[in-house]
Amino acid sequence: MIILLDAMGGDNAPDANIKGAVKAINQIEAEVVLIGNKDVINSKIKEFYGKNDVSEISDRLKIHHTTETIEMCDIPTQAIKHKKDSSMVVGFKLLKEGNGDVFISAGNSGALLTGATLLVGRIKGIDRPALAGILPAYKGRLMLMDCGSNTNCKPINLLQFAQMATIYNRNTFGIEHPTVGLLNIGTEETKGNELVKESYRLLKEKAEELNINFVGNVEGRDAFSGKLDVLIADGYTGNVFLKTVEGVGKLVKRTLKESIKKNVFRMIGALPAMPSINSLAKAMDYKEYGGALFLGVKKPVVKAHGSSDERLFEFTIKQAEQFVKNKAVDQMIEYFEK
Amino acid sequence: MIILLDAMGGDNAPDANIKGAVKAINQIEAEVVLIGNKDVINSKIKEFYGKNDVSEISDRLKIHHTTETIEMCDIPTQAIKHKKDSSMVVGFKLLKEGNGDVFISAGNSGALLTGATLLVGRIKGIDRPALAGILPAYKGRLMLMDCGSNTNCKPINLLQFAQMATIYNRNTFGIEHPTVGLLNIGTEETKGNELVKESYRLLKEKAEELNINFVGNVEGRDAFSGKLDVLIADGYTGNVFLKTVEGVGKLVKRTLKESIKKNVFRMIGALPAMPSINSLAKAMDYKEYGGALFLGVKKPVVKAHGSSDERLFEFTIKQAEQFVKNKAVDQMIEYFEK
Numbered sequence: 001m002i003i004l005l006d007a008m009g010g011d012n013a014p015d016a017n018i019k020g021a022v023k024a025i026n027q028i029e030a031e032v033v034l035i036g037n038k039d040v041i042n043s044k045i046k047e048f049y050g051k052n053d054v055s056e057i058s059d060r061l062k063i064h065h066t067t068e069t070i071e072m073c074d075i076p077t078q079a080i081k082h083k084k085d086s087s088m089v090v091g092f093k094l095l096k097e098g099n100g101d102v103f104i105s106a107g108n109s110g111a112l113l114t115g116a117t118l119l120v121g122r123i124k125g126i127d128r129p130a131l132a133g134i135l136p137a138y139k140g141r142l143m144l145m146d147c148g149s150n151t152n153c154k155p156i157n158l159l160q161f162a163q164m165a166t167i168y169n170r171n172t173f174g175i176e177h178p179t180v181g182l183l184n185i186g187t188e189e190t191k192g193n194e195l196v197k198e199s200y201r202l203l204k205e206k207a208e209e210l211n212i213n214f215v216g217n218v219e220g221r222d223a224f225s226g227k228l229d230v231l232i233a234d235g236y237t238g239n240v241f242l243k244t245v246e247g248v249g250k251l252v253k254r255t256l257k258e259s260i261k262k263n264v265f266r267m268i269g270a271l272p273a274m275p276s277i278n279s280l281a282k283a284m285d286y287k288e289y290g291g292a293l294f295l296g297v298k299k300p301v302v303k304a305h306g307s308s309d310e311r312l313f314e315f316t317i318k319q320a321e322q323f324v325k326n327k328a329v330d331q332m333i334e335y336f337e338k
Numbered sequence: 339m340i341i342l343l344d345a346m347g348g349d350n351a352p353d354a355n356i357k358g359a360v361k362a363i364n365q366i367e368a369e370v371v372l373i374g375n376k377d378v379i380n381s382k383i384k385e386f387y388g389k390n391d392v393s394e395i396s397d398r399l400k401i402h403h404t405t406e407t408i409e410m411c412d413i414p415t416q417a418i419k420h421k422k423d424s425s426m427v428v429g430f431k432l433l434k435e436g437n438g439d440v441f442i443s444a445g446n447s448g449a450l451l452t453g454a455t456l457l458v459g460r461i462k463g464i465d466r467p468a469l470a471g472i473l474p475a476y477k478g479r480l481m482l483m484d485c486g487s488n489t490n491c492k493p494i495n496l497l498q499f500a501q502m503a504t505i506y507n508r509n510t511f512g513i514e515h516p517t518v519g520l521l522n523i524g525t526e527e528t529k530g531n532e533l534v535k536e537s538y539r540l541l542k543e544k545a546e547e548l549n550i551n552f553v554g555n556v557e558g559r560d561a562f563s564g565k566l567d568v569l570i571a572d573g574y575t576g577n578v579f580l581k582t583v584e585g586v587g588k589l590v591k592r593t594l595k596e597s598i599k600k601n602v603f604r605m606i607g608a609l610p611a612m613p614s615i616n617s618l619a620k621a622m623d624y625k626e627y628g629g630a631l632f633l634g635v636k637k638p639v640v641k642a643h644g645s646s647d648e649r650l651f652e653f654t655i656k657q658a659e660q661f662v663k664n665k666a667v668d669q670m671i672e673y674f675e676k
Contacts, residue, residue, distance in 0.1 A: 244558030
């Protein structure tokens, strides 16, 4: 297996990308190809590890040289069209041509989604591919789809998100009938805006035929109960949800830290509780749950968090290997193109 | 001052409503009128306090007898029209006629908003009144408006929410130029759905003229930084945001509790940290911040949380007294009707 990693994308590139790959390489079986400027990568390898070449670190660590980088401020479609030798465009080409099994990038999100759709291609039967993210839940996890790739959706898109997420959960997590909820502001079917009301009707109507275990509308307050496997939303609402989770998580960490620091007695008193507090902080950090999977395109594409650090790259690379091993994309192609 | 309290509305009515009023009465100067069935209320007073009449508890505690109750399952407009002797409809009438200064209800939200608009009336110049809720933030608070009363909004509605929230923050919290952000999925002005993009343009265009300190788009991840005073959203998105905050809060509490209980050593170890953990739990609980204010109608109306317990009713009653004292509604009328 070959994992293609955009070495130049992300807020902490290329340092975090390279360090993450080095950390991951001995925990996986796959090859990792760092796609980016060879000179830059090699000088970092020298600086961080005192080696002259990536091969001295592992014979499964490679470099694929490119000369351009898509920046965060680039306009997605233009960048994909014109920056032919960028780490992202080259990554997609290698993936499409079969010279890699999965592509990971923490770069410009818009460009990544545009590139995946244009260069790798949609699965026949899927109108809109979408980002599936994994969030913490009570004694479990929650898959959110769409995390933000489609700002404007139609009910049919949400139905397809439900189908894809169901296949993924069944295949990868071994949940035969994953529970699927529709993010809404009330549980009654009369609640919500037009999109969500129509999506509810469509999901309800098609659930049995498509083997979706649709449990109806779910409010954000009940999303993390651990009983829900999949939460479906249009990309706008899904992204509001995702970033709110992140915001509250940040607030929790900060408040707890300050509250403990308030006085020295509290601080000393808190020391024995630190394992509990740390495991909470870990459970609350959705980055612990890795990158988001771009489902609906013909090959595995993983969107790493833009602010990924080396630890998160390490985690996302391991997650990507699992993504390929589980053949989720193949199963989706088989299901939708049948 | 007279505070009108719907004694029959809410998941824990009338017990929590009555107990909350009794707890609050000695902490406030105002009269509290319990609106509801006299026999039911008096039998509860007997049961809880061994008294024959509310006057034995305080001469500022009264009952206004009504015979009907609007249930959670009632259709809002029909309930307001037909249940003329319900605690909610009577509450609005007393408020409108000047026999009370503020009305609090934890009952059917739709009926409360419909009733406030139909029976009390909108302020001239306001197209859509909306719910303003107070949430925790880092070393501070965040006002969210609209919390969920208007599922479908136009940009002009969001502009008016920004105006009302600005007046409220200036007047009640003494913040001369409260920072106002627009909830969105990115900070760039090109981000978001059509409503939010147009609202951004309108807010930017009108900010100076209307003396709104508009700071642009704000993502959920940055909303709780403590630097933002007001977060504006349409009622659908605002409600998704609000309930997601609640959901994460619940997850935090539950995870922390379980994590501490995991083994007895951890539990004992955690004891000295309990003040910190409790103050976090308190800071995370948006119920601590009271009910939501229905801004844009001619009199003060407070929507108490549907699941309010006695502690929350106590808090909301004190908050309502403050709401009247600060004359926020009068200032809004003066501003918009000028």
